Amino acid sequence: MLIKKNRVWAVAALLGGVIGFSSCLKQSDPTPQRMNYTGAIINGAYLPSSLDIFNNGAKMNTSAAYKTSASSPFLDLPGVHTFSFRNLNGTGLDSVTQQFDSLRYYTIITYNDNTKKFVSQLIREDFSSLSTSKVNFRFLNLSPNAGPVDLYINSKRVLENQPFSISRPWNSVDPYNSTVEYYVTLPGSTTPLVKGTSRQTAGATQVPFQPGYAYTIYLSGAKDSTGDNKLQLYYLSHTSSY
Template structure:
């Protein structure tokens, strides 16, 4: 009887080992279904600059961003998405027509921040994207940072002025281009102006736009300069990061 007991114990141990192996491989299989780790994720903000289209449904890696479609001038929060092989897929659908108007693969590095502007179509190009890396290197003490993005197809090359002074490096910004973030003095009553490059001609202004200490702010040209346009040229403001 004693020998039989020992044999029974051996068989029990073998069964437990087999079951443990099954559970281990099952766990590995579950991990394979979701291979993205925090080190492989990137943060993406999407901004709708398409002035002549209804609200847009935006998806990153197949998942809709935000609970509602994205209206013109609006932006999403930064969304953490997987960037396996440093790529993120973007699809944009016209909500009213239920028609996809844009599909793009974004080259973004993991553990970074990026802004993706949906660029309006022109006479020579379809709806497209402008991908900008958001460099959040902290400004000097007592400073803020601003940049300029031009998404107006007929505004021409533009300069950004703050309280009557040109913002360094935010000059000569053509359609579908952007300046880097540059340091400015924070102010509670910032008056931004968008001027034709090299002139005093003010195309549009954004008064009383506070710029806080340590803040990262994007000013962006939107809409059309054409006088009869239903979506006239405007200057939008996005706070990308606070102190």
Template sequence: MRTKKYRLWAAALAVTVTGFTACLKSDDNVTPQRPQAAYVFLNASTYSAGVDIFHNSTKLTNNGPFKFGAIDDYYTYGGTQEFVFKAGGKDSTVGSILANFDSTKYYTMVIYGENPQVRAVENDFTNASNTKVNYRFYQLSPSEGAVDLFIDGKKVDSMRSYDGGALRSGFMQLDPVGTSRLTVKAAGTDSVLAENTSPLYPLQTGGVFTIYYTGLKGTTGDYKPTVNTVISYF
């Protein structure tokens, strides 16, 4: 899959992807192309098998199941599209999305929960600023209670319980940061649940990011609590 650059008004870091086999854009084609909806897929689910993803019956994950922590981008023409999510390596469907997608929009496709659920979020850039860090926070750990989020030691979101229902589409703004240190604490306490000093996508001015917390409370293996970033405009 071809990647793009991710700053809102100026190119910055390249996207790291896991390797979907389908891609609809090519830098080698100079012919004007139809606009296409842009998606980022994020698997924050601790479902051990991972998921296989199908778009209109075409399998996207031919390199293996889309596992916990995996991120990838994808593009389609506008209109009604169906995405089906099946248990990795099996034929059992764990979720599906059938919706009309706008070719001028950006979407975040989130898989989360111990028993996977899926959400398609249309990213709302109404309040985005090229002089701020634009971010939103998802609490995707089903076994954790309310949490607070800190960026560079400053509390920027508080009392966030598990986002088991609708996920926020808009973004908040933060003054430019010195580093991208992310810390999640149990709400109202100094008990650190997860910290990341080198998130996948550093929080640069003008960028648009989804910060997410996931994992299983009290575990230390593959599904230990973690906080990280994914780009929301690329």
């Protein structure tokens, strides 16, 4: 994976308010224990189509340039952190500086605004009110020119007429019996504009949306573009690595 310190961790612990883990201390070490924060990055920007990500000056993507996609949740020590986003030639695009607190969960979202400017924004998450028995999701339309869209999961419309937005409320739906497909359409249409992809298998569209987990589904890219800049639909599981 592109992001270091990737972990799979239990949703029960997350929804119970324990949103981090700590390294074991040696018994002889009197230093107070520092609990981690948990972070994730959604790169919804399509310009540039590839970039590098740095955390306090340390490059996070370990090899290939980071493209439009999302990291898995990662753990890090609390404190002031600057997440910076740069072109492959090292030119800065934007950055976020924030005090990251222990046992908190943060999501950084990048996108292009309607002037094609690269923007990064941090969200401090609160999962305490989410359902432990239903599938929790929110949908972000990060495409500046796709217009409003409807979201379908398993051929059922779950949200309609969703405009460009980087902040939307959480929703809950009844559990699914198996893996599902998710896609967006133009308002009122049933023809997929773009289908969502899996985090597990390249090119696959069947995904496991599990009860008690929290997912951000997001649309990125530009309408009528091709290649890396085309419309794409992804998801981030905030409560596991897939």
